[in-house]
Amino acid sequence: MNRLPGLDLLRAWAIVWVMLFHSYVVGGLGERFAWLGNDGWMGVDLFFVLSGYLIGHQLLAPLARGEPLDWRGFYRRRAYRILPAFLAVLAVYVAWPALREAPGLAPAWQFASFTLNLLIDYEHDKAFSHAWSLCVEEHFYLLFPWLAWWLLRRPSLRKAVALGLGVVAFGMAVRGYVWLHEMASVREQPGPAFGLRFVEGIYYPTWARLDGLLAGVALAALRVGRPQMWMRLQRHAGIVLAAGLGLFVLAWWLFRARLGFWPSVVGYPLLSLALALCVGAASAMPMRWAVPGAGWLARVSYSLYLSHKLALHAVATWWVGPWQWHGFAAFALYAFGVLAVGAALHYMVERSFLRWRDRTPVLAEPAAAGP
Template sequence: MQRLPGLDLLRAWAIVWVMLFHSYIVGGLGERFAWLSSYGWMGVDLFFVLSGYLIGYQLLAPLVRGEPLAWRDFYRRRAFRILPAFITVLAIYVAWPSAREAPGLQPAWQFLTFTLNLLIDYQHNPAFSHAWSLCVEEHFYLLFPWIAFWMTRRPSIGRTLAMGVAVVAFGMGVRSYVWLHDMAPARNQPGPAFGLHFVEGIYYPTWARLDGLLAGVLLAALRVGRPAWWSHWQVRRGMLFGASGGLFALAWWLFRDRLGFWPSVVGYPLLSLSLALWVMLASGLHARWKVPGANWLARISYSLYLSHKLALHAVATQLVQPWQMHGFAAFSLYAVGVLAVGAALYYAVEQPFLRWRERIDQRQSVPVAPAAMAS
C-alpha cells in the first residue's frame, strides 16, 4: 500500500496532539505544557481537513474521468475501515463501566446511529464523547458521494465556490446564533451552562463543524479540476509555507479565548484554511522527509483515537495513582499504555478487516487512488 510521507506526518502529529489535549482526564501535562495540550483540539480539525482531501480526491478523480459513481464500493470500504474497531471499543464502554474515563454514557443506539454529536447530554454522559467527530465524518461519508456526483455532472468553478461560501456562511450563522442566543445569557451565571452550550451547540453538531471537511474537499477539487494550478503552487512551496504559517498563527492567536464570540464564529474557517494549506504543502513531500515512527503512528491513528481515553483511565487507576507517580515517570507510563492499547486494537481488529477489504478489492478490481490509500 502506497503511503504519502507528508500526510502521514500530519496525521501522526494530529493524533499526538489530540491525545495530549485529552490528557486533562488524568490531570493534564502540568503547567509547563499547558499551552500545548490546551490547543490539542485543533488536531481534530486537521483530521477533518485530511479526510475531506483524501475522500474528496478518491471520489472526484474517477468522476472527472467520466467513470460512474462506485457508491457501493465506497460505502463497503468505509464500513470495513470504520465499523470493526469502533464497535469493539463501544462494546467495552457498554460492557465494562469501570473501564470508562467517566461514569455516564449515552445510549448505545446513539453511537450506532452516529447521532451522538446531535443528542449528547455532555454534563451527565461525557464517556466516549470523542466519538462526536466520528459522527461528523460518517455524515460526510453518507452525503458527499452524491454531492460529488452532482458537482462533476456540470463542473463549474463558480458553482463550486458558491457552494463553499454557502456552507461556511451557514456554519458561521449557526455558531453566532448559538453564542448570542444561548451562551451570552449564561456567560455571567454560575454553573456549567456556558461551556455546555458551547460543546453541544457549537463544537459537536455536524452543521456547525463542516469547515475542515469543506477545506479538504475544495483542496481535492483544485487538484482534480485544475491540475495546472495545483502544480503552479506545488513549486512555490516557500509562499505556501509562509501563507499557511501566517494564517495558522493568526488562528492560534484568535483562539486564545476559545469560547469567545469571534473565535466561535470566524475561527474555524480561518483555522481550516490554514490547515488546508499545510495539507497541500505536505502532499508534495518526498520520501526523504519521512520521520521515524510517523508512518506507524499514522497507520494506527484511528485505533489510537478510539481507545486512548480507555488507556489513560486504566493507567491512571491501575498504576499511576496506586504507585503515586508524578512527572516524567507518569507521563512515560501514560504514553506506553496509550500506544500499547491502540496498537493492540489495530493489529487485532482493524488490520484484519483492512486486509479482508483489500482481498475483496482485488477480486472486484476496485481501483483506489494513491492519495486515498491511507483512508
C-alpha cells in the first residue's frame, strides 16, 4: 500500500522525541542538549492522534458505506499487529531482570490484561512503565469499533459532536478533580510524592488521556463524513499547518509548568487539537517532499517504542559505563544500540507476524489503515 510521507515524518519525529525524553534512564542528554528531550513526552500524544486518525478512518469509511462492522477481522488484525512484539519484550522483562532499566516490574498479568496504566505502583514498578500508552490504545481498540457502529446506525452530527465534547469535558473534570482533591495532601510540598500522584492519577489512566485519540478520530470523521471540507483542508494545508503549529506553541508554553492545574486540565485537549491540525496538514504532503529515513523509522517505530529502554540500559551497562565513553561517542553508541535492537525486534518478530497476517486475505490490513 502507498504510504503518506507526511504521516511517516510525524511518526518518525514522535518516536525520536519519545526516545530522547526517555534518555533520563541513562542520565539524560546533558545540560547543553537537555532541551531536545525535555518535552518528548508529547510524542506519545502525537502517536495517539495518529492512531485515532488511522484506525478511525479504517473503521468509519466502510461503516459510512453501509458495510457491516467486521469486528472479528478488526480484532484479529490488531492482535497480529500489537501482541507478538509486545509479548516478546514482556518476556525479556520478566525473564531477565538484569536487563530492566529499573529494578521494579509490575506483575506480568497487569501487562497481559492491559491494566498496567490503571493499577501501577509507579514508585516501585518503573520498569517497562511506558507500556501505559499501549494500554490506552488497547482500550480504544476494544471500545471504539462498537461506538462507531452505534453512531453510524443513525448518523447524527449533533450526537457525534455532543459525545466528543462530553468525552473531552469528562477528561478535564477527572484531571481537575484529581489535581484539586486527591493531590491536595502533597500539593503544598512539591516533590517525588506529588509527581507520583500526578503520573498515577492524571497522566496514565485511560479515562484521563483520551484527548489525542479523540482528536484523531474527529479528523477521520471529517474525512469520511465531510469529504468536500476535507478537500478544502488539503488544498490549504499550509494554513492548517501554521494554525496547528501556533496552537502547539501555545500548548508548549502552557506546559512549562507541566504538573500545574491549568496544564493538567486544559493542556491535553489543546495539545491534541494542535497535533490533529498538523496531522491533517501532513496527510497532504506530496511524495517528493519525503524525508530520507523517515519512512523506515515510521515502520519500526512500534518496535523501537517497546524496546528502547532495554537497549539504553544494556548499552549503558555493558559499553558506555565500562568503557567510560562520553559526549558524542556515547550518544552515537546509544543511538546505534537502540536502532539495532528495535530493528531486530521489528524484522524478527513484528514483521514476521504481519507477513503471516497478510497472507490470509481476510486478515490483510485495509489500504486506509496506514502503517
